[in-house]
Amino acid sequence: MILDGHSPDAIHQAAVLLRGGGLVAFPTETVYGLGADATSDTAVAGIFAAKGRPSDHPLIVHVASGVAGAEAVSRFAQPLPPFAALLVKAFWPGPLTLIVTRQHGVGAAAAGGQDTIGLRCPAHPVAQALLAACMAQGVPGLAGPSANRFGRVSPTTAAHVQHEFGDDLMVIDGGPCHVGIESTIVDCSRGAPVLLRPGGITRAQIEAVCGERVREPAELAQPDPRASGTLEAHYAPNAKLRLMDARALQTGLDVLGADAAHIAVWSRSLLTSRSQRVRQRRMPDDAVAAAQQLFAVLREFDAGGAKLIWIETPPDSPEWEGVRDRLRRAAAA
Ligand code: TXA
Ligand code: MG
Structure with missing residues (x-):
């Protein structure tokens, strides 16, 4: 309770x-x-x-x-x-x-x-x-x-x-x-x-x-x-998680076109998909705000039935170290 x-x-x-x-x-x-x-x-x-x-x-x-x-x-x-x-x-x-x-x-x-x-x-x-x-x-x-x-x-x-x-x-x-x-x-x-x-x-x-x-x-x-x-693999959602830069993400969405239905995307960049059923959430530009949302976003994507979760690789700067670490381990699972 x-x-x-x-x-x-x-x-x-x-x-x-x-x-x-x-x-x-x-x-x-x-x-x-x-x-x-x-x-x-x-x-x-x-x-x-x-x-x-x-x-x-x-x-x-x-x-x-x-x-x-x-x-x-x-x-x-x-x-x-x-x-x-x-x-x-x-x-x-x-x-x-x-x-x-x-x-x-x-x-x-x-x-x-x-x-x-x-x-x-x-x-x-x-x-x-x-x-x-x-x-x-x-x-x-x-x-x-x-x-x-x-x-x-x-x-x-x-x-x-x-x-x-x-x-x-x-x-x-x-x-x-x-x-x-x-x-x-x-x-x-x-x-x-x-x-x-x-x-x-x-x-x-x-x-x-x-x-x-x-x-x-x-x-x-x-x-x-x-x-x-x-541990190398940890913090795993049910869906398979992949980290990619914005260009690779957009290419992936373009290639899949209308078949991209079961993909959930969390990115700082604005991306487009021909499938109306791709779930897209905007990753904050600020590392503190992104950390706050990270685990809730993964759970929300899982609950929505996503088969694949595609996430834009966070920036390389020091304040993103914690978020980068969690995403890398989640992707390794
Ligand atoms: O923010 C947090 O730290 C949260 C909240 C609930 O306080 N707790 C948390 O606990 O993340 P846990 O058990 O999920 O992660 C604790 C980490 C583990 O990686 C564990 O192996 C490590 O701390 N740890 C605890 N005692 C240790 C020890 N004596 N030597 C090395 N690592 C240790
Ligand atoms: Mg834990």
Whole structure:
């Protein structure tokens, strides 16, 4: 069922359910999360089961902001390296996840058995209200991957979540997500900042705060963590997705002519088709707006029965890195 996240009653009900080991989907500024008590390995096992996610893929733990959140961080993590503390100060609450060294004896299931743990303090007021209510119930953090089945498109509305999991799941509605793609992930456990997943907070913003260059996972010798956001094929719609420049798109539409009926197109350029039944949506020229719409557009195309989704390759500039990354992985599926 979907509950209004602005109702204190709903928040309380959700916190009680979470305290008892249940699952609750909740809004964040990036995408909706599927939450469970991060300190309970059995509650967290419920997330893996519901998502169909391999149990060695670690989850992100969400914590409250302010003093309570700082306490929660020290529950889950060993003292942060100085550059990680700077990132916390600059970007929390916000769309940034930090991978840090895990505190002994807590969050093993959430961390997928690794000795590091992902922490994030979301900026969404409904998420913060829920995290505060959970704290009051003695739950210091919520393990929460995106509330979609493994490998599929992340949800940016409460209705998307219900579509993924059905009506039995409690979904707290906080409206459509403003950022629209998942948080930027920076691994802070390897001595220097390593970018594991691009997102709303850009590489340049991270470098400005850390005062050092952000590394690529391959640059440091340790093995790659099993970050599912870093799998080559991910975020997949049902339809086959292809990325093309505007010219190739127009050529494709011209060649297919009236047979192009089952194709859905998302492009910044204006394209024409001889088929009235080609679905065309305009991609915003602005990367932030495009990220906001991306997953909802893919779901809308799927729901409309598209067999093929053709998308104009986004610009090569730094602010488009997150959108380019998601589209590349969706196209690889
Ligand atoms: O914006 C977001 O981050 C959303 C919202 C709900 O907060 N959450 C999200 O969770 O995207 P999920 O599970 O779909 O993606 C989490 C990513 C995965 O790629 C996971 O492997 C990686 O974070 N991750 C988590 N803990 C990790 C760890 N200890 N080491 C390496 N990667 C980790
Ligand atoms: Mg995900």
